[in-house]
Amino acid sequence: MWENILLGLQGAFTLENLLFEFIGVVIGIIFGALPGFSATMGVAVFVPFSYVLEPGAAMLLLSGVYCGGVYGGSIPAVLIGIPGTPASVPTSFEGRALVRKGRSGEALATVTLASAFGGFMSALALLFFAPLLAIVALKVGPPEQVMIAIFGLSVVSMLSEGNMLKGIFVAFISLLFATVGQDPMLGFPRFTFGNFMLTGGFETVSILIGLFSLPEVFKMLESSKEGQKASKVSRMYLNWKENFANWFNYIRSTVIGIVIGIIPAAGPDIAAFLSYNEAKKASKHPELYGDGSTEGIIASEAANNGVTGGSLIPLLTLSIPGSAPAAIFLGAMIIHGLRPGPLLFTQHAATVYTLLVGFAVVNIMLFFVGWVFCRFAGKILVIPKQILAVIIVVLASVGSFSIQQSMMDVVTMYVSGIIGYFMLKYNYPLSPVALALLLGPMLEESLTLTNTMYSNFFMIFTRPLTVVFLLFIIVSLFWPLIKKQFKKRKAV
Amino acid sequence: MKKLTGNRVFLLVSALVLFAFSTQLSKIPQGAKEYPLVLLIVSFITVVLLFIKPQQPEETIGKENALRIFIFAILTAISIFLLTKIGYILATLSFVYAGLWYLKLKKNLVFYLFPIILTLSMYFLFTRVLSVILPMGTWFSLTL
Known part of the structure; x- marks a missing residue:
């Protein structure tokens, strides 16, 4: 393992890769910081840019965009009071209050340190846990893969709580769309409606670009009002004493972030809220929450950035993305010939360890780039939304065209964007689409192989890992009911 | 008669898409159609359930x-x-x-x-x- 880490150090510290890590972080921070934009959109739009790069450099560029995007969302949360991403909502409660007290620089400095800490620790977790999980993943055969895919989709349904039926509907219809094109066993073209261009199926990355970019543009246009003015940034200043006193808060929040990241489709927003609530419960001064509590900022930021590395652990080992950007990451990896799974760590050790070590480097860079960016953030946040809207449409169109140099992909992107807008409008979750499109082919192939292996399907439960995943599935499906019961008992 | 909300129109369009998919099933050989058939059936059922379910108030944008x-x-x-x-x-x-x-x-x-x-x-x-x-x-x- 240490040999591989040395290999990763070599890869991550080449001049070219450091440059891509830096570019990724800058782009990510800008995407996260602009209201209406998000880390997911950034990763989606920049996947096509990574095609011409070496796989390692491509993954580092996207890692930079991902981590930078999650962090960047907190800058407008502090300066405007409008979070750039949902994960920054708790930060906005405290950040805005600190701005009112004339301590915007201190708020941004704390955001930057907590984000870099959370991200860096999650990168270490990724570096040490992913290879360990990969050893367990070696025992995963087609029956376990079936259960893993079902588990991933069931968690998505659980997370669409209140909209569980909508989550199930989106997951199933997306799985159906994933069957368009040749079937994995007979090679027969399905649901092509006589159009030969559909024989290869829909281009997943085009769908994801459309789904995570155009709806945000349309939402931006729902109001004709210009955005709010950003507050002036006071001197960037870190209160070290206060930060050291919060060492346990840092660790607890990062662990929450990493664990939430590992759970499929549970993104940084859930981690930030959960960690913020835990910090408030554990705080000696809960009355300060909402009035500019540094503790609250640390909890929210360390957790939402902790998700970044956590979400890549199941992705690299089991092909299950832990968040929406991680799902797009999976699409990019497949395009670069890196099929996630246990063999990835042996067949592509140099590339994977470059990514794992580079992920930590990205988070160190995040601190310094973020610190400088915050000083100029006030100027960047005032870019008119008309300009942002056309930039995204152009990036999405050209980006989806460049995947296979096909207009079909651009049309797919556009139609997905329109559908995505209506899905957002009527409260249909978007994450199951990414998960179902990426897991669909694996699920069908594994099901077919399992049927060949066992004449009686229930015999798969003689394998211990399938039973473990079955238990996970049952818990995830019944989680909303269990939670309800807990709440009832608590109330009594 | 159920009120035709925006969400219900969205579901009707989804049902039409599912119907279009189902017309293709007869052209697919055995061995390649069982899996999509199950997905189609579950999708149809969820569409129906979502359609008859009481609708949440929809936000209007003018x-x-x-x-x-x-x-x-x-x-x-x-x-x-x-x-x-x-x-x-x-x-x-x-x-x-x-x-x-x-x-x-x-x-x-x-x-x-x-x-x-x-x-x-x-x-x-x-x-x-x-x-x-x-x-x-x-x-x-x-x-x-």
Whole structure:
């Protein structure tokens, strides 16, 4: 393992890769910081840019965009009071209050340190846990893969709580769309409606670009009002004493972030809220929450950035993305010939360890780039939304065209964007689409192989890992009911 | 009679898509159709359940804002159509100008220069750095 880490150090510290890590972080921070934009959109739009790069450099560029995007969302949360991403909502409660007290620089400095800490620790977790999980993943055969895919989709349904039926509907219809094109066993073209261009199926990355970019543009246009003015940034200043006193808060929040990241489709927003609530419960001064509590900022930021590395652990080992950007990451990896799974760590050790070590480097860079960016953030946040809207449409169109140099992909992107807008409008979750499109082919192939292996399907439960995943599935499906019961008992 | 909300219209359209998929099933041989058949059935059932379920109140954005989104979506569709007709440079340049004009960006230096800078920087980035051949027009084309 240490040999591989040395290999990763070599890869991550080449001049070219450091440059891509830096570019990724800058782009990510800008995407996260602009209201209406998000880390997911950034990763989606920049996947096509990574095609011409070496796989390692491509993954580092996207890692930079991902981590930078999650962090960047907190800058407008502090300066405007409008979070750039949902994960920054708790930060906005405290950040805005600190701005009112004339301590915007201190708020941004704390955001930057907590984000870099959370991200860096999650990168270490990724570096040490992913290879360990990969050893367990070696025992995963087609029956376990079936259960893993079902588990991933069931968690998505659980997370669409209140909209569980909508989550199930989106997951199933997306799985159906994933069957368009040749079937994995007979090679027969399905649901092509006589159009030969559909024989290869829909281009997943085009769908994801459309789904995570155009709806945000349309939402931006729902109001004709210009955005709010950003507050002036006071001197960037870190209160070290206060930060050291919060060492346990840092660790607890990062662990929450990493664990939430590992759970499929549970993104940084859930981690930030959960960690913020835990910090408030554990705080000696809960009355300060909402009035500019540094503790609250640390909890929210360390957790939402902790998700970044956590979400890549199941992705690299089991092909299950832990968040929406991680799902797009999976699409990019497949395009670069890196099929996630246990063999990835042996067949592509140099590339994977470059990514794992580079992920930590990205988070160190995040601190310094973020610190400088915050000083100029006030100027960047005032870019008119008309300009942002056309930039995204152009990036999405050209980006989806460049995947296979096909207009079909651009049309797919556009139609997905329109559908995505209506899905957002009527409260249909978007994450199951990414998960179902990426897991669909694996699920069908594994099901077919399992049927060949066992004449009686229930015999798969003689394998211990399938039973473990079955238990996970049952818990995830019944989680909303269990939670309800807990709440009832608590109330009594 | 159930009230036809926006969500129900969305579900009806989804049901139509599912129906279109189901018409293709007969052409698929055994061994390749069982899995999509199960997905189709579950999708249909969830559509029906969501349709008959009491509807949540829907947020309205007003006719003016809806029209703005609609026209911007049409402008985007036209620019995609024109990509293969007049090529990337002219299609993008005209889309960006039209978009900024329609969304009422102040007519200052940014309004006139930004579309040219965006179009050309993307063009050079993709063609020279990323080696992607961007669409050329069939009616006429401009390449640099």
